[in-house]
Amino acid sequence: MLPRLNIKGRKIWMLSALLIVAIVFSFCHIKITKVTIPATAQVGDVVPIQLDLDVSCNSDGSDKLIVGVLMPKGWKGTQNMTATYTSSKGNGSFAMTPLTTLAPHGDGKNWPDYMRATFGIAGNLIDDMEWVVMQSDVPFTYANNDKITGSINLNLKVGADDNPTIVKLAYVVANTTNGFTSDNFVDGGYGATAEYYNEYIGDCFSVTGGGGDLVDFCNPQLTTVSPPKSLDNDLVTLTFDSNVIQTDLSGNDELYLCATGTTNDGQTIAICEQTTRTQMKPLGGGRFAITIWPRSFFGVSDSQTVTNMTYFITDKTGTKQVGYGNTAAPFTYKFKCG
Amino acid sequence: MNRYILIIAVWLFSSCRVEEIAPVAEAPKNVTGSWKVIKATRNGTDITSAFDFTQFRLKFDSADNYTLVNRLPFLVNKNGKYKLDDPAYPFKLTMMPDGGSAVSTSFNYPTIAGIRQLSLTFIPGCELNSYIYTLEREN
Structure with a gap:
């Protein structure tokens, strides 16, 4: 009985070894x-x-x-x-x-x-x-x-x-x-x-083409929005990176957001002041950020929604401002999820 | 000899008695009070210092009412009623804003360093953006 078992076991071992070799080295x-x-x-x-x-x-x-x-x-x-x-x-x-x-x-x-x-x-x-x-x-x-x-x-x-x-x-x-x-x-x-x-x-x-805003994953941007897709009831962080290119704001250590929101019923609401409400926090390395709750920031009513906003970054006097691609055009952002 | 063994065995068995321990009832979870945000995350990123959460208060009273003070993006945006799915072992908190529909979230109620915290997950805007507020009761 025992020798027969041994022979069987040996075969099983050989088969298993071959299988393992096949798996490991395939x-x-x-x-x-x-x-x-x-x-x-x-x-x-x-x-x-x-x-x-x-x-x-x-x-x-x-x-x-x-x-x-x-x-x-x-x-x-x-x-x-x-x-x-x-x-x-x-x-x-x-x-x-x-x-x-x-x-x-x-x-x-x-x-x-x-x-x-x-x-x-x-x-x-x-x-x-x-x-x-x-x-x-x-x-x-x-x-x-x-x-x-x-x-x-x-x-x-x-x-x-x-x-x-x-x-x-x-x-x-x-x-x-x-x-x-x-x-x-x-x-x-x-x-x-x-x-x-x-x-x-x-x-x-x-x-x-397309009706949305340009999303550039490839090139460093003066401003980025996080989360990339959001609605007006999200907390939205705008970050300005002064290292991307030389701008009128290079070297400034106090920057502000100047934004205009548009509502679903066509109202435009500009918040362009240089106060703690709009001041961006320095993150170090020439980067600044502000997190806003758009509904509160633009003060819309319960029946309104903010559909999009345009914005500039300004110095503390409000006279120097930087827009999209360091031009006079504002940055733009649409509040949407898709 | 066998008789002694039998006596000892009987004595040993007779010394055992059933002790009935009354189960201790789990205390109902009491969330009444005023809660403030001590930590906030958005999609896993800590944004506590990026935004002013200090003025927000979530108040629960013993009549099952909740009140929002200095509103923020949250599970609900109006005052209303609340309930836990089980008073002793709650897994879910449901908030029913006045004139609105009920919204539920997981009820996480850990004790950290001896202090109860309330951790609430919600999606106020785009579905991809998930927030967690960790709240602590005000003294």
Whole structure:
């Protein structure tokens, strides 16, 4: 009886070892070799984006392909992006990765959160972005020493929030086994430590048209608004960065907000005084901020809402003022959520 | 010998008695009083020092009324009635503003350094913007 058990056990161990080897060493290094995207687009356009991929496999295995795209939240990418692929291993399509699917090596995070934690917002300056993640419809099977080439063809409808936008789109490819890990083998061109994933950050991409305010994720701005999307019943922080360019206010250590609000019934309310009500707090390093509750700041009635505001930053005399792009035009902001 | 063992065993068993401990009732949570903001966050960022929260007061009385003093963006913007879903083990605070519809939020009522705090989460504007006020009772 015992010898038979031993033989059985040995087989099980061998099978288990083979399985473990297959799981641990099933991987492919991957890289995005080229991204093709139009130079600009209009709000509402469906933009074709092509990612060309090279994949180099060091074992047998089978994985689904993951692709993530970093874009403004306002574009509602989960509703407005589709993707297909063509490759030397076959063609197919991508589907949104369920938010309940946990990423391998992701410490319990789903794919969008894992990408956010690993790659952040890829050098963009306004934190109102999200990673939209898709996975291939079927796993692709590969063999040791396979060299696979292929393309992912994304169709992204841009500007669902109706805002003209300048943004650095970023792309990540990976597989459903290895997450964002790498090994110590040298595999020419696949990252410093031969990575099982790859990130590609695009140049600043402009979307023009639309009825909203320009949202520039790419270039430092004289003023920023936080949260980026808010209503008049939010607490809204306006920050002025005097380091962006030389202005009439450079060197001033006492700055004020001069704002005009417009209500839903067409009333305009100007609050342009140099008092504690409008004084901006120095944050250090030439940056100043003021947080306002627009409903209270503009003193609207219960039946009114503030729909938008224009504003300047002034010195304590009110005579020197800085507007949008350091011009005589005011900064503008619309109170809306989309 | 066996007889002695039996006697000792009977004696040991007879020395046990059932002691009935009356369960201590959980005290009802009493939120009456005037509460002030000691910390405020917006989307997880501390904005306590960025805005003047010092004048705001949230007052609960024993007749289930609440009053807002020096209003701020909050769960409600009018005075009204309030109730806890369970007086002893509340998980939810509901505020019913006069002439408006009821609004509920999680009831977080921790004791920090021996002092009760009330932590209320709400969304007064865009849905993406979540605020938490941590309040402490005024003396």
